[in-house]
Amino acid sequence: MTSPGKDHVPRMTAQPASGGITDALWKLFASIKLTLVLLLSLAVTSIIGTLIPQNAEPAAYVAAYGEPLFRFFWVLGLFDMYHSWWFQVLIILLCANVVVCSVDRISSNRKILLVRRPHFQAARFSNLPDRAGFEDARPPAALQALYAPYFSRKARAVQVEPSADGFRMFGENGRWTRFGVYTVHLSVVLLLVGGLIGSLFGFDGYVSVPEGDTVQQITLRNSGERLRLPFAIRCDDFSVSFYETGAPKEFRSSLSILENGQPVLQKDIIVNDPLRYRGISIFQSSYGSLPSDEAVLSFTSRSTGLVYSRQARVGAEIPLPENLGTFRLRELRHDAQFRGHPVGDAFIGTLTPPGGAPEEIVLPVRFPTFDRMRRGEVAIAVDEFKERHYTGLQVNQDPGVEVVYVGFVLMILGCYVTFFMSHQQVCIEVERKGARTQVTVSGTANKNKAAVERRIRRLAGALAGLK
Amino acid sequence: MTSSVILSAVTFIYGFAGFLYIFAWVFKKPAAGKMATGVAIFGLAGNAAGIGMRWVESYQLGFGHAPLSNLYESLVFFAGCITLIYLVIERRYANQVIGAFSAPLACLTMAYASLSPNISDRIQPLIPALKSNWLIAHVVTCFIGYGAFAVAFGVSLMYLFKQSEPDAASGMIGRLPTLEALDELTHQLIVFGFLFLCVGIITGAVWANSAWGRYWGWDPKETWSLITWFVYATLLHARMTRGWRGRRIAYLSIIGFAAVMFTYFGVNLLPGLHSYQAMSK
Numbered sequence A: 001m002t003s004p005g006k007d008h009v010p011r012m013t014a015q016p017a018s019g020g021i022t023d024a025l026w027k028l029f030a031s032i033k034l035t036l037v038l039l040l041s042l043a044v045t046s047i048i049g050t051l052i053p054q055n056a057e058p059a060a061y062v063a064a065y066g067e068p069l070f071r072f073f074w075v076l077g078l079f080d081m082y083h084s085w086w087f088q089v090l091i092i093l094l095c096a097n098v099v100v101c102s103v104d105r106i107s108s109n110r111k112i113l114l115v116r117r118p119h120f121q122a123a124r125f126s127n128l129p130d131r132a133g134f135e136d137a138r139p140p141a142a143l144q145a146l147y148a149p150y151f152s153r154k155a156r157a158v159q160v161e162p163s164a165d166g167f168r169m170f171g172e173n174g175r176w177t178r179f180g181v182y183t184v185h186l187s188v189v190l191l192l193v194g195g196l197i198g199s200l201f202g203f204d205g206y207v208s209v210p211e212g213d214t215v216q217q218i219t220l221r222n223s224g225e226r227l228r229l230p231f232a233i234r235c236d237d238f239s240v241s242f243y244e245t246g247a248p249k250e251f252r253s254s255l256s257i258l259e260n261g262q263p264v265l266q267k268d269i270i271v272n273d274p275l276r277y278r279g280i281s282i283f284q285s286s287y288g289s290l291p292s293d294e295a296v297l298s299f300t301s302r303s304t305g306l307v308y309s310r311q312a313r314v315g316a317e318i319p320l321p322e323n324l325g326t327f328r329l330r331e332l333r334h335d336a337q338f339r340g341h342p343v344g345d346a347f348i349g350t351l352t353p354p355g356g357a358p359e360e361i362v363l364p365v366r367f368p369t370f371d372r373m374r375r376g377e378v379a380i381a382v383d384e385f386k387e388r389h390y391t392g393l394q395v396n397q398d399p400g401v402e403v404v405y406v407g408f409v410l411m412i413l414g415c416y417v418t419f420f421m422s423h424q425q426v427c428i429e430v431e432r433k434g435a436r437t438q439v440t441v442s443g444t445a446n447k448n449k450a451a452v453e454r455r456i457r458r459l460a461g462a463l464a465g466l467k
Numbered sequence B: 001m002t003s004s005v006i007l008s009a010v011t012f013i014y015g016f017a018g019f020l021y022i023f024a025w026v027f028k029k030p031a032a033g034k035m036a037t038g039v040a041i042f043g044l045a046g047n048a049a050g051i052g053m054r055w056v057e058s059y060q061l062g063f064g065h066a067p068l069s070n071l072y073e074s075l076v077f078f079a080g081c082i083t084l085i086y087l088v089i090e091r092r093y094a095n096q097v098i099g100a101f102s103a104p105l106a107c108l109t110m111a112y113a114s115l116s117p118n119i120s121d122r123i124q125p126l127i128p129a130l131k132s133n134w135l136i137a138h139v140v141t142c143f144i145g146y147g148a149f150a151v152a153f154g155v156s157l158m159y160l161f162k163q164s165e166p167d168a169a170s171g172m173i174g175r176l177p178t179l180e181a182l183d184e185l186t187h188q189l190i191v192f193g194f195l196f197l198c199v200g201i202i203t204g205a206v207w208a209n210s211a212w213g214r215y216w217g218w219d220p221k222e223t224w225s226l227i228t229w230f231v232y233a234t235l236l237h238a239r240m241t242r243g244w245r246g247r248r249i250a251y252l253s254i255i256g257f258a259a260v261m262f263t264y265f266g267v268n269l270l271p272g273l274h275s276y277q278a279m280s281k
């Protein structure tokens, strides 16, 4: 039973045959046929969610597929397919499958996996294809004294057994590598458990913060509900820089974390470098500009030629000098039009001359002389205005991430061990043949036969060289 | 000489190597085979030099980054991976027939990168989301895996070809390795590819988590990489525990590679954000 070459041990269920249904269920979940079916079902059904855009507006779906098909897809949950009940059931089944199968295998193979002193059978080595040999003049007893300490350093569980004309020495390596595949299976379970923890105890939301503003509530991505954070986030500054090509180079938000109104942490975040505070992570995800509400305007009086500079706020009325009336800034319009022509960003305002009718004034930011064409008593221009940005932050908490990351590490280690390492057993057979001693090294492994072959050749070479 | 000149030349060198491999196989000319190996090694050296120079050039342009940031660069790297993996196998198994498949594949990959009107070979600065060391780990591991799957796909095709006449002792089919050897090679390549696919998906997930705070979002590209992973996991289990061999494994390997190709190219054809916007109008 301990030979590594034999993988297909007779199947026994680990559970005592307690009764019909549990037994049948255990057998079902211990079966690899189920695994193949589940893996292929997951592969095929996953395709659907890539063909149908997920989580869009119902109206868009109706427009694309028509009402009847929309209803049918809706019932099947195809618009949020990866969270639909049947997809989750497939995943849970896979998880149960991998757990039951592994437990079943470990318990029925425990004699191979957990044995302390393996029992080696000489017969199993006698006709293995992988062998290397040489002759030595010294008698077996002398060789045994030489080989035993050397081999004990190179292999584990070394045992010596006398034979008719000499001795046999057995040893093994890498029994633990048999756990590699269970490590992979455990990692799959950890990924799913970590994902579950995240979806039960975490949240995923977003918030836009205008420069200078402070927020404490975010919007949750999947439900649209509002969530109050245990601290407030203030955006002190946002900047975006561009390459010469016009492609964005960096988005940077300077954020402060406030507790009870007091700043406790200050950090600049950029994409790929978030801020983490009290288990909550804040990521740079988007940005935009806000309608500016402040500008510095210049008023040029036609009669005197004097220029007056005034700070103006949207909505506030400012009295003009030289009794020219009043001016009220109404809004900043992106892509403004003037008599049907696009003029880009422009402030719109109302000029009310003394005793006259109010008049709408368009002040394109890019053309400071624009208003002179109106030939009014006063020409108005935008001297300066600061565009205000808001930063789009992704705010989330995922207490399952650590579990998932442990799963990642175990999956990589487990796959490496499973694929590239093996459990190897080696037999050194030493026999007196007339005046000489024949030494034969043979070996076997549960996989990766090429590696055993190399190992046997190296071992035979090393033994031949021992003095 | 700039990197794109060298890389265009590599396309033709790979093409020439492929021609020699096919010639050696069809007409049983060992001399052509020897030359093919030399040409393929030369092509790989040019491929590596091209990537290295592109790296240097990106620094000269003032926004230096590893040349693994867009479709052109990934295709060039992919072609190098295919050739390197093939050359290692050629050395280990002393059989050149697979070269008749892998060298033309590398040539096609390079040709697609250089000639397709939709693929720009300009060195572009990195957008903010791509500025991460995880990106390099992600692209390198994914494409080593894809390279192994590509060669496995070729070996599987050869398996099916050989199977049409398994006892042929001479001729094109006779010169293929034995069925057992082809089957074993497919498996080894897939095992190797699977490990790298795992690492590739994982590094991608870690990168997504550092950029957007989520390690998995079911976007089409992620989902297709998972589909690929499911297919190869099925193959490994079927072979390991149910003893599938030969033709069925070859079919699964071909399906797996189709999934790889879809993950790589097909995802852009899917109704993503772009066509969705059209749809909602």
Ligand code: HEM
Pocket (backbone or CB within 6 Å): A029, A030, A031, A032, A035, A094, A095, A097, A098, A099, A101, A102, A105, A181, A184, A185, A188, A415, A418, A419, B233, B236, B237, B240, B241
């Ligand atoms: C997505 C999930 C899974 C992954 C990634 C996975 C991965 C692996 C890997 C890498 C191997 C080694 C194959 C080889 O050496 O060629 C393996 C073997 C195996 N897997 Fe899985 N597996 C998964 C699910 C399952 C499930 C659900 C079962 C349940 C029945 C299962 C049962 C087995 C068994 C019995 C072996 C052979 C172990 C042995 O050597 O005795 N696997 N698995």
